[in-house]
Amino acid sequence: PTMAGSQRERSKDRSAKKLLLLLLCGYHAVVARAWNNPHGYKVAAIGSRKAEAVCSVTPSSSSGATVPLNHRHGPCSPAPSAKAPTILELLQHDQLRAKYIKQKLSGTAGLQPLDLTVPTTLGSALNTLEYVITVGIGSPAVTQTMMIDTGSDVSWVRCNSTDGVTLFDPSKSTTYAPFSCSSAACAQLGTQGNNCSSSGCQYSVQYFDGSNTTGTYGSDTLALSDADTVTDFHFGCSYHEEEMDEEKFDGLMGLGGDVPSLVSQTAATYGKSFSYCLPPTNSTSGFLTFGAPNGTSGFVTTPMLRYTQAPTFYGVLLKDISVGGTPLRIQSSVFSGGSVMDSGTVITWLPRRAYSALSSAFRSGMRRYPRAAPVGILDTCYDFTGLSNVSVPTVELVFDGGAVMDLDSDGIMIEHCLAFAPTSDESFIGNVQQRTFEVLHDVGQGIFGFRSGTC
Known part of the structure; x- marks a missing residue:
């Protein structure tokens, strides 16, 4: 090839390298923006916020x-x-x-x-x-x-x-x-x-x-x-x-x-x-608080289920779960037995098929963090050593009638683990998931209400 041809080839090569570099930089910028985009994620504090007592x-x-x-x-x-x-x-x-x-x-x-x-x-x-x-x-x-x-x-x-x-x-x-x-x-x-x-x-x-x-x-x-x-x-x-x-x-x-x-x-x-x-x-x-609010403004509501054979308990009907803003599209038959809303159950227990879909989607959204050994029955755990804040995928519980509980970050994880576990049939909404919501039990009207960010 001629000298002029060689120069043209070198010029094309440099241009291609620049283009590749720009594409790579652009790709990483998009990835960074997607990761830092608040949509689909919540920031959870590790340890520091829990040290200060706020008792008002x-x-x-x-x-x-x-x-x-x-x-x-x-x-x-x-x-x-x-x-x-x-x-x-x-x-x-x-x-x-x-x-x-x-x-x-x-x-x-x-x-x-x-x-x-x-x-x-x-x-x-x-x-x-x-x-x-x-x-x-x-x-x-x-x-x-x-x-x-x-x-x-x-x-x-x-x-x-x-x-x-x-x-x-x-x-x-x-x-x-x-x-x-x-x-x-x-x-x-x-x-x-x-x-x-x-x-x-x-x-x-x-x-x-x-x-x-x-x-x-x-x-x-x-x-x-x-x-x-x-x-x-x-x-x-x-x-x-x-x-x-x-x-x-x-x-x-x-x-x-x-x-x-x-x-x-x-x-x-x-x-x-x-x-x-x-x-x-x-x-x-x-x-x-005892007594109903003046209307349900600010609440999302769903029908309350009662159990003839166990009138002590209050129930709700789950329809689906979303992780990171994406519905899991769990078949409605999985939740047909209803879920007990219980202040004394700690974590939320889900039918195995629902839990499997939830844990899989959550793990996908937590790939940037190293996994840790299970803690008892909690099998989706992470190593947050040296971190003061972490980004966790949002988790939303979708109930009958369209009511959605967008869980607080403290309602998603416990002890660095996903605060859910599998069960064979009936499910339970535990107190970890209820945190920061005003949870209205209107037994007379037969409804549950959820008002977010209340305490």
Whole structure:
């Protein structure tokens, strides 16, 4: 070739290299923009935000009786626990709770063996309950720190303790009255009644983690706030507890859907409606409110499912799940059994086909981060060593009627793992996924409502 031809070839080669370089730079720029594009991803803080306690209460959407709601193991709790369960312990108890609820829904609780024999009076696992409220009981009122549970109906407080300190002494309340064995309230206990004694009607609740409480069933004045009182609050006065840890709580407030629950007891006042906002971390506060909001503006709503064989529980119908803005298009038959919305179940349990689709899509969106070993039943985990913030794909739960819960970043992962697990049939929406939403239970109207970014 001639010298001129060689120069032209070299010029073409340089131009081609420049073009290739521009294309590569452009490609990386597009990739960077796509990765940093907020659409389809959420930024999650690793550790730093959780260190600061913010215990102020965000206002509820309702003007009803509002009680501050706090994580019982965090600094905002009125009596913070000295020892929180490990994630493995929490997940183990969560499995037990899910198994028990599944048996209740099938109408076979107490008939089929699980990890231990289940008596018909069994309640859900006590050690999965994470949120507490402070109320006053009696006249004069005695302050009580009580765990809340939408999966329980019978409320109770400790009237005796192993160290001899009386937590609530009914003899010192001028408004306390035990129920007689022939009373309607005693009959409403059903299998959780324990015959009679010289003290009157007796109750008995055994929990799936092996703990139990028994005592006298009676009534007294309940102060939810300075301005809101329930004059005939039915509850158990516990004189005997077994296998209960030494956590600093005084009892349990049952918010289930059956007759003995506080929700049913106060139907005439609050219309069988309540809402709560579970805080994103154990260092922040939420609220529990009785009464419906003035309209559902700001809420997305979906029909509430009820279970004839297990009226304690509240359910919803999942239709699909979206990850990173893309619907997974899960067949509706996968969710046909409904999903229990439960404050005491920690993570969300999905039918295996739904979980497989979710975890696969989530892993695809998390390819930039190294995988970590499973944590108990959680098998989609990551190594975030040295990072203060990470980008996680959005996860949206789509319910019947089109209501969408766009989960908060704290509702997607727990302990650096995807906060979901597979189950064989019935599914459960756990409290991790409910965090930061005001979750409205309007039992009277038969609807669930979700208002995002509330606490």
